[in-house]
Amino acid sequence: MLAPKRLLTALALTLIGSTTVQAADEVVVYSSRIDELIKPVFDAYTKKTGVQVKFITDKEAPLMQRIKAEGENATADLLLTVDAGNLWQAEQMGILQPFTSAVIDKNIPLQYRSSNHAWTGLSLRARTIAYSTDRVKPGDLTTYEALADKQWEGRLCLRTAKKVYNQSLTATLIETHGAAKTEEIVKGWVNNLSTDVFSDDIAVLEAINAGQCDVGIVNTYYYGRLHKQKPDLAVKLFWPNQGDRGVHVNLSGIGLTKHAPHPEAAKALVEWMTTPEAQQIFADVNQEFPANPAVPPSAEVATWGKFVADTLPVEVAGKRQAEAIRLMDRAGWN
Numbered sequence: 613m614l615a616p617k618r619l620l621t622a623l624a625l626t627l628i629g630s631t632t633v634q635a636a637d638e639v640v641v642y643s644s645r646i647d648e649l650i651k652p653v654f655d656a657y658t659k660k661t662g663v664q665v666k667f668i669t670d671k672e673a674p675l676m677q678r679i680k681a682e683g684e685n686a687t688a689d690l691l692l693t694v695d696a697g698n699l700w701q702a703e704q705m706g707i708l709q710p711f712t713s714a715v716i717d718k719n720i721p722l723q724y725r726s727s728n729h730a731w732t733g734l735s736l737r738a739r740t741i742a743y744s745t746d747r748v749k750p751g752d753l754t755t756y757e758a759l760a761d762k763q764w765e766g767r768l769c770l771r772t773a774k775k776v777y778n779q780s781l782t783a784t785l786i787e788t789h790g791a792a793k794t795e796e797i798v799k800g801w802v803n804n805l806s807t808d809v810f811s812d813d814i815a816v817l818e819a820i821n822a823g824q825c826d827v828g829i830v831n832t833y834y835y836g837r838l839h840k841q842k843p844d845l846a847v848k849l850f851w852p853n854q855g856d857r858g859v860h861v862n863l864s865g866i867g868l869t870k871h872a873p874h875p876e877a878a879k880a881l882v883e884w885m886t887t888p889e890a891q892q893i894f895a896d897v898n899q900e901f902p903a904n905p906a907v908p909p910s911a912e913v914a915t916w917g918k919f920v921a922d923t924l925p926v927e928v929a930g931k932r933q934a935e936a937i938r939l940m941d942r943a944g945w946n
Contacts, residue, residue: 638666642688643691676698702730711875734885735901737831766805766806780929783929809946816829835847891904892907
């Protein structure tokens with residue numbers, strides 16, 4: 613009789629364990645975003661639902677490798693990172709599991725989601741042109757492509773090609789123009805550089821402000837951060853390509869890990885993060901644009917003006933990432 617009792621006890625424990633997983637009171641997120649940018653969102657969710665959100669922050673590459681190494685012994689339920697190129701890479705590594713959601717489909721436009729339902733965008737950032745208000749008139753600017761013209765020789769600043777943001781921009785140019793034309797454009801940019809490439813966008817903006825160059829290409833939220841610190845910043849944003857395809861937009865996004873310990877609780881969190889309540893927090897804290905079009909940007913971001921965005925699916929940035937990296941290398945963008 614002892615063996616059956618042990619068996620029943622084991623079964624009971626198994627059932628209790630299963631119930632605990634399904635009725636999880638916590639979700640674990642691996643995040644490449646700065647703590648202060650995501651904690652307000654997670655705190656709001658905990659206050660609303662009682663579900664604790666634990667997050668571990670690191671660079672995207674180590675986080676993705678950690679998820680892959682953990683395999684079926686996963687700790688993370690969700691991967692939160694920036695740039696569609698990184699999300700696409702995570703999808704190709706097989707560390708995300710697709711799931712469909714009518715809530716997400718309703719809240720987030722198709723172009724900002726994986727076509728395989730492996731991830732969804734949560735907040736948007738435009739990678740646009742920044743210019744000196746002392747030395748450049750808005751009428752001098754038109755498109756990304758035009759920054760390769762002779763007019764901008766010795767006047768352009770760029771961030772390193774090693775950063776995924778520039779790889780994604782180049783990938784969308786390849787999708788639009790083809791490789792040969794894009795290489796010609798990128799070579800023009802390199803020829804027009806006023807100095808060596810910078811390690812980050814803030815440095816590009818500060819170089820423009822200091823007179824080291826007149827124009828650059830940056831993510832909008834970096835401008836927002838620096839402008840908040842320096843209200844007298846002699847730099848403004850320009851929305852290029854308004855007569856054709858529109859401004860290049862990328863995102864931060866989230867995906868469910870393949871072996872998530874708390875999949876249902878994690879899905880519920882992702883769905884909530886696409887709702888107006890959560891999207892408004894993203895907008896106010898991050899100085900980014902909400903991915904949900906029903907939610908307005910923050911008052912400060914709204915002062916930058918409205919723009920037409922490129923309608924290319926952002927996952928193109930991932931699909932053409934390797935090609936973009938090779939092209940940038942050939943063009944001398946290091």
